[in-house]
Amino acid sequence: MQVKKTFRSLFGAAVLSCLAAGAVAQTSSINAFSPYTMYGIGELSTPGTLSMRSMGGVGVAVRNPGVANMLNPAAFSAAPRKTFLFSFGIEGQNYYNSQSVDNTSKKSAYNTFNFHDIAFQIPIAKKVGLGFSLAPYSSVGYRTQYYREYRPNDPVWGNIGPMQYTYQGEGDLSEVKLGVGWEPFKNFSVGIAAQYYWGRIDRTYVAVPAAVVGDGNFNSIVGTGSYSISQFKGQVGLQWNAIFSPRRALTFGTTFDFGGDLRPRSEERIYTSDSSSTPVKGDTTNLKLVLPRQLAVGAYYQTSRWAVGLDYVYQNWGGRNKGIARTAVANGGSFDIAYTDTHTVKFGVEFTPSRYDARNFFKRWSYRAGLRYGNYNQTFGGHGLDQYAVTLGFGIPVRFFGTSAIDVGVEYGSRGFNVSRQTGLIRQRYFKFAVGFSLFAGSENGEYWFVRPKYD
Template sequence: MSVFAQSGTNSPYSQYGLGVLSDQTSGFNRGMNGLGLGFRESNQVNFINPASYSSMDSLMFLFDAGLSGQITSFTENEKTLNANNADFEYVVAGFRAFKHVGVSFGILPYTNIGYNYSVSDYLDGDRNMVYTNSYSGSGGIHQVYFGLGWEFLKGMSVGANVSYLWGDYERAVINSYSDSWAKTLSKYYTATVNSYKIDLGAQYVHAFDKNNELTLGVTYGLGHKLNATPRCDVVSTDPSTSTPDTTSYSVKKGLAIPTTLGVGLMWKHKNQWKLGIDYNYQKWGSIEYPVYTTVGNTPVYQLSDDYYDDRHKITVGGEFCKNAYSRNFFNRVRFRAGASYATPYYKVNGQDGPKEISVSAGFGIPIMNGYNNRSILNISGQWVRSEATGLIKENTFRINIGLTFNERWFMKWKVE
């Protein structure tokens, strides 16, 4: 097997479903491996729970942008290959619009598709005939959102993100033979997505005393069919005529996103320790996906209800900062770490896809100069292992860099 890197991802597993699901987290979350459903930060945009927007500082405008670079090792049948890429991840912003009301908006990826590999073998044991199947794909779905968070009672907040989803993908399975007179059959899959996404959130803060408080965070995402008509073009080529024969199939509204549910807890001690746990559930198992197959002797491209699986993910992690307002630089550095376990959302040839184990660690480094001492540089390293029985093993090391600009835009100046 040969593998080539693509933008956004280089995983052969991105050929399944809607592609590799994006983390959809910002720089400070990634240091804790994506943790954040219960986090309320006045100086960070925590868009994974829109209820957190209500905690934004009334004087500040926040702007956050991030990028990542990764090296992935693929192992199959005791053979190992490496690939690497880099990607611009997200741009988000946030500010307090009114008392107890925060606003956020931004752009981020929803899924990524990028792979290019081939498999060769002898045809039915005939060493005089070698076949090659080449697999390639690119594209993905992008998300732009606008969100509001409102603290309508002391300690109780709600919020919503309304998003526009768009993007497309192209996937190809190209068949060829060492004998130029053999008949070939290739398949090309395409789709274009233009749809919406709605995510709701809530947070409740309970203070036990002046040093300890617990925050409960809950999120709900609305599942629905996407405005997309996936298409499959099957091209059969007979070398004796040199004329390709193309048969096209399509399924109207054949793609969908799942209903999602998230629950998280965050415990804060003396504003130094922040420890949390998140659970995320995605109801993919009730969604159908278009599959090219043969019924009897008739080829069809139709929806299958045995393609997806419900996805479960649990994340634990935390942050430590000795004193966020200290004049000592090192006392203001935020130390973060986290770990996750996730099940797959799709099947590969009837069996469960790869399970994922990941860990991360990182820093929130304050930027201090003559005119700004509130912005933060978030840097983290993440290791991700994806593995399923009898399938390719992936080990990815990723560096995430996010820069949060924290500007004091809304201060009322006084002149003497």
């Protein structure tokens, strides 16, 4: 008896997808496009598979044998014996930035497209499961300009004239997670996971001065900088089924991420744009950049038709990192930029009219919606940036009485809307479209991958 062709094809797809995603992560392709990613490690990605992200990002308490839970390692123990669950997704994004300067509106837009996540979950013993995931953790992508007007009374720049600054950067930080979940008591599970973060972020700025009078020229200044990160961290999680019956279930969950210093290797170079690109400054240092401790708690209630989830996530960015920089804004002022603690609330709902309706295919679909609200992890001159997202999606079952599905999700979000008019900061809006695939092999579709053959 040979291993089934379906197993070979799915396993091959999983390996190729992991390799492809790893290559994508290491090439620092742009996954975000926002001027707010100019500092630190950039914009944090929303974790979780697409079915969770379509419900606002909830998932700490999700415990479902047919869903790969990337948020809580305690959920790995839910994997039924003789099964294999594999999930991956791709995502496209459209960023729209607007700013009001001297009663003039300025706008820009940019599109990105990339892999979002790869995950699998398998049983390794009775009530013990193994989980793996690969996903972007944060992304940097921006191109912006700042024009410094001529100031004749300035003791330094009075003899030079106006300056044109151009800033750009790109890169990302990826997270690999490998964990084990165990159910030592009925309806109570614990989990532990190792997290590995790696990536590279590159930044460049060019300063071009112009003479005040005459045709004299000055050499422009070019600065480059890069972060290289490679570090391990850890996570623990718990889940408890307060109610568990064939008709309904109520699950509570919590996770704690230890965080810790990423110790990025920073390479800084400054050149003058003469014929030989003369280096003015160059050094390599290890900076202190600390990932926050994170505490997440959640509740998840589900029946055969409905599922409702609520999560709260706290991260102490401000308590573990000092100020980042000082930046100028369009109205002529400047802001100190600093990290701040974040608080995020997520809510989601899923409705499946009839999972086993043999006549109406659309009644077997799962329809999802969600809302996420919180604050950005940086402040500008003491001004915090609120951000929110509204999500919608649906899951299409691949076969009747099956768990495998094709997921589709959309998300609309905004950042900085609460202070953009008062401070001159940019209001960012974005739209995301994603497609995910959940492949489940087990007794439900007649594939027993982990049964020893009796005949050869």
